[in-house]
Amino acid sequence: MIKKCLFPAAGYGTRFLPATKAMPKEMLPVVNKPLIQYGVEEALDAGLNEISIVTGRGKRALEDHFDISYELENQIKGTDKEKYLVGIRRLLSECSFSYTRQTEMKGLGHAILTGRPLIGDEPFAVVLADDLCVNLEGDGVLTQMVKLYNQYRCTIIAIQEVDPAETNKYGVIAGDLIGDDLYRVRNMVEKPAPEDAPSNLAIIGRYILTPDIFELIKQTEPGKGGEIQITDALMKQAQNGCVIAYKFKGKRFDCGGAEGYIEATNFCFENFYKTGKAY
Numbered sequence: 001m002i003k004k005c006l007f008p009a010a011g012y013g014t015r016f017l018p019a020t021k022a023m024p025k026e027m028l029p030v031v032n033k034p035l036i037q038y039g040v041e042e043a044l045d046a047g048l049n050e051i052s053i054v055t056g057r058g059k060r061a062l063e064d065h066f067d068i069s070y071e072l073e074n075q076i077k078g079t080d081k082e083k084y085l086v087g088i089r090r091l092l093s094e095c096s097f098s099y100t101r102q103t104e105m106k107g108l109g110h111a112i113l114t115g116r117p118l119i120g121d122e123p124f125a126v127v128l129a130d131d132l133c134v135n136l137e138g139d140g141v142l143t144q145m146v147k148l149y150n151q152y153r154c155t156i157i158a159i160q161e162v163d164p165a166e167t168n169k170y171g172v173i174a175g176d177l178i179g180d181d182l183y184r185v186r187n188m189v190e191k192p193a194p195e196d197a198p199s200n201l202a203i204i205g206r207y208i209l210t211p212d213i214f215e216l217i218k219q220t221e222p223g224k225g226g227e228i229q230i231t232d233a234l235m236k237q238a239q240n241g242c243v244i245a246y247k248f249k250g251k252r253f254d255c256g257g258a259e260g261y262i263e264a265t266n267f268c269f270e271n272f273y274k275t276g277k278a279y
């Protein structure tokens, strides 16, 4: 059973400057809720209630968000504003939260390795909170992936088809179709130029990783951009054993940039806020 979910949240969020200068990107509100809260809700819905967050300098607001604010509780007790806190109270009562700091931002692979002491030797999920994933039709994306992990018992990565001109923003896979929307990964390239991309199947911010990934990350040299890339470690895992890529059901918004963030805001306003499901 997977219980742990790691949120690498130490990045600088440069695409969203100046908003992210003194505030974590993961705390950007989509309508009324910070990005990270959507991610933790998705994890809890998938049965993952041990939440680990890799933070960095200037990210204290993340810890304060997943804590009780006694002054606030006292202030709104018994008023109709209590409804605003129902969702966050549920997370606080049903999840545990642990934190570690990445002191040098050496990339996503390095951030995941930094989380190792919080995870230990068990399979775990990874959520990049700036990728907001929703599925109005059924199971959340992590729930879909946990089901697949229980069936295949190997690393599962979420992919989506992207515009071929945009492959240079993603890790891109090539694989053999082994089932509905399922590929066994053969090749993987970090941010390839469109002419070098092995496909238009791009890795997005949801992973289920088996713990052997930690040693593979340790052996990974800095790659594209001088960062330790998770894609390179995953490629080794795919060569040694098995990595499955899953074209998930639902929508994904890249909230690390203005365009996806605005789309997510409009979507959540229509589907959650206006319908009273936003708390």
Ligand code: UTP
Binding pocket: 008, 009, 010, 011, 012, 013, 014, 015, 016, 025, 054, 102, 104, 105, 106, 107, 108, 110, 111, 128, 129, 130, 256
């Ligand atoms: P991004 O590639 O989105 O980088 O990282 P970023 O720094 O957050 O944002 P931009 O590109 O400068 O605007 C993907 C995820 O990995 C985390 C980020 O916090 C984000 O959730 N990350 C990245 C780390 O935790 N540490 C790192 O060293 C790099």
